Amino acid sequence: MHEKSIVRLNQAVADxxxxxxxYMYFHFHCDxxxxxxxxxxxxxxxxxxMVHVERLAERILFLKGEVELVAAEEVQKIHAVAEMLKLARxxxxxxxxxYNLWANECxxxxxxxxxxxxxxxxxxxxxxYDQYDIELENMDKFGDHYLALxxxxxxxxxxxxxxxxx
Ligand SMILES: [Fe+2]
Ligand SMILES: [Fe+2]
Numbered sequence: 793m794h795e796k797s798i799v800r801l802n803q804a805v806a807d808x809x810x811x812x813x814x815y816m817y818f819h820f821h822c823d824x825x826x827x828x829x830x831x832x833x834x835x836x837x838x839x840x841x842m843v844h845v846e847r848l849a850e851r852i853l854f855l856k857g858e859v860e861l862v863a864a865e866e867v868q869k870i871h872a873v874a875e876m877l878k879l880a881r882x883x884x885x886x887x888x889x890x891y892n893l894w895a896n897e898c899x900x901x902x903x904x905x906x907x908x909x910x911x912x913x914x915x916x917x918x919x920x921y922d923q924y925d926i927e928l929e930n931m932d933k934f935g936d937h938y939l940a941l942x943x944x945x946x947x948x949x950x951x952x953x954x955x956x957x958x
Pocket of ligand 2: 811841884887916917920
């Protein structure tokens with residue numbers, strides 16, 4: 793039942809897996825470069841995308857489908873922070889766009905639970921879009937100072953024996 797929904801749900805799983813991989817890659821590299829604020833942001837968002845995978849997988853199994861746990865796209869080896877944020881923002885925009893369409897599709901063939909799930913995900917992806925957009929605005933506004941400040945924050949925290957950022 794609901795074969796069409798299962799196809800869309802699996803497409804979403806593949807996109808979410810891509811996001812998990814890319815955001816974790818960005819997390820490692822921001823952490824390596826000393827940018828704790830962004831490292832934390834990418835990590836927390838990757839975890840939220842992982843929860844999306846879980847919710848989608850539960851729905852697929854409920855519909856008696858098989859979860860195709862593969863990423864749609866590969867990790868791009870981006871190390872420049874502005875490029876990371878631009879890619880992440882574009883990914884969120886695309887996801888919000890796709891999930892809106894797929895919510896409507898599911899509704900059109902009387903699968904309102906999948907519809908509701910896609911609508912819930914749209915709300916999260918729009919919030920993710922906004923958080924990356926704000927960071928890009930900060931970079932535009934403050935230039936290199938924006939990144940320098942993050943490195944200084946880490947040094948201060950380490951010098952005072954504070955806990956490491958996540
Ligand atoms: Fe997501
Ligand atoms: Fe997202």
